Amino acid sequence: MKTVNLKEDFGLEVLRHSTSHIMAQAVKRIFPEAKLGIGPSIKNGFYYDFGIDGALLSENLAQVEKEMRKIIKENLLFEKELVTKEKAIEVFRKRKEPYKVQLLGGIEDEKVTLYRQGEFVDLCRGPHLESTGKVSFFRLLSLAGAYWRGKEGNPMLTRIYGTSFYTEKELEEYLEQIEEAKKRDHRRLGRELELFSISSDLGAGLIIYHPKGAMLREIIESFEKEEHLKRGYQLVRSPHISRSVLWKKSGHLDFYRKNMYLFSSGNEEYVIKPMNCPAHMLVYESKVRSYRDLPLKYFELGTVYRREESGVLHGLFRVRGFTQDDAHIFCMPSQLVEEVRKVVQFAIFMMDAFDLGYQMTLSTRPAEFIGSPEHWEKATQALRDALGAEGLDFQVAQGEGAFYGPKIDIQMEDTLGRLWQGPTIQVDFNLPERFNLRYVAPDGEKKRVVMIHRVVLGTIERFLGVLIEHVGGAFPPWLSPVQVKILTVTEKENSFAESLHGQMVNEGLRSEMDLRNKLLGFKVREAELEKIPCMLIIGQLEAKKGLVTVRKRNGENLKNIEPQRFIQMVKEAVREKRTEI
């Protein structure tokens, strides 16, 4: 089974890569001055980059598609040619392809392969299909800017994204899938379910929570607080603003300034906190600490503000004001492995509690770093050991660690398959140094404390976004802002409905009533669209007997239920965190 799948994927890669060459050929026919960048196949399709100085616009995509169909009809052979690097450089110099020449400069091998189809030549490892005629079901999807070789200082090329399949059915299904994903988009559901909104008057990247979204947050936050207390964390709190001297001391003013909101008051410069760590350092620093006190774990749902570049803002996933479930763990070097391991377990516990999938990355020492290489080696090994002890699969991102220490990142997927970083566990050699954080060891000597900086959901905002998309807005009862909606058949049952509502609210259930003079079918439809876990249908039958009919959001009915029994059912579903009542 597995090998067949691999083959198919490989086949798709070849198809898509070949389609990207056809696209490049079409673009060159229409815009002979376009310079070729690179054109690989990617997860769900392919792209090709062109240096064309903005002459290629989205209105040209249809034209490019048309030319591609012509090339496919011409059924040109993909011809492979093995040449020396010098020969290849000469070919592309003649064809005025500076990016290809640059690429060749970076290749170590003596021989490279060229692929030709008709008048088009590309530097390419291959493999390709036999001929352009083998491609038929493709679609150009979007246009985007992309820096040459992904470096900000380089020229901006124009990138065309597209996809390609062997059958029309698969292409249609893929396009359909994208449409379906849009319905689960948290930005759309956030509005439809009245969870949150963003207002340009308030400011880009700043979230306002509406009653249902605020309730959802409250549920998640109180769950988190409890779980932290169970694990020996202590709650701390710090103000939103602080004097800039604190940030001078922490180093943020130098390294992080462009992301910080600063303001002055009198002669004093102030900072709106972009992080919680410096304040937590001050808590540690406030008295002499003994090795007997360690590990110390300070937890704060800390709301921070960062001046993010306008182009990166994205719904709840990338914002300027957000709340981290932030904690700082101070320990002795000998406790590091154990503490990291506990945090890894905690993060996984949280992911599991919300039924979310994830992937892990270990990021190691970057080119520029502070602290000694031995410390780095030990800390990186501690992270590796913690992951190993839990039997977790992880990728290693060489040199991707922060300048102040190695880290473990946990990424979560959104509905379109994009990855977003959630939980992160970072060892920090920098701040304990800058704040001179020490503890008194058994021998009476003062020693440098080791610090772990960690979040287990990441930020409440991003996490909520992922959660909304994961459940498609249909929250499990324990999280659902409204758990029950009482629907009356006619206004005659309103008083019974009101007494039921009072009873449930008293028992701590989140209940709403729909007493409007509307048809039952209409009320059911609305409650279904609100994705409320269950409805109570109250007509004459129920009112007379003092019982309720439960309609779950999947359409299933439970008849003649005692109100108290129903309340217990909901409580049980909440306690067990079941997805449905």
Next chain:
RNA sequence: GCCGACGUAGCUCAAUGGCAGAGCAGCUGAUUCGUAAUCAGCAGGUUGUAGGUUCAAAUCCUAUCGUCGGCUCCA
């Protein structure tokens, strides 16, 4: 920040230089009804904002704010 696209009623979308419109939502009335839309009527707008071109601008131009898809950066 950069590249491209977009911004019309609460929402989804029409109106291609010549009278700003529809459906849903909202409001009012009728209907008292059993599991995804009862019927009728009414109201809703400085076309994101500011400037410009024109006899005339939602439409063309400039700036600005915001949104979307990417790039870079990041939780």
